[in-house]
């Protein structure tokens with residue numbers, strides 16, 4: 001059971017990373033999370049993806065905290 005898009009957005013993630021369910025393929029892509037409402041779980045949409053590289057049905061969906069999100073902490077600046 002994974003978190004919902006609402007919870008994900010509360011934590012500052014604005015996108016999702018979609019990984020192919022077949023680890024031997026390893027294809028991944030990044031998408032904006034804007035199209036999914038707050039009450040949808042990340043696990044709810046996993047079965048709806050088909051890998052564009054190998055055709056495998058299903059995917060692993062994870063929050064993308066780097067996409068349009070919080071600024072990366074600066075290092076060594078001033």
Ligand SMILES: [Zn+2]
Pocket residue numbers: 020021022025026027051052053054055056
């Ligand atoms: Zn694949």
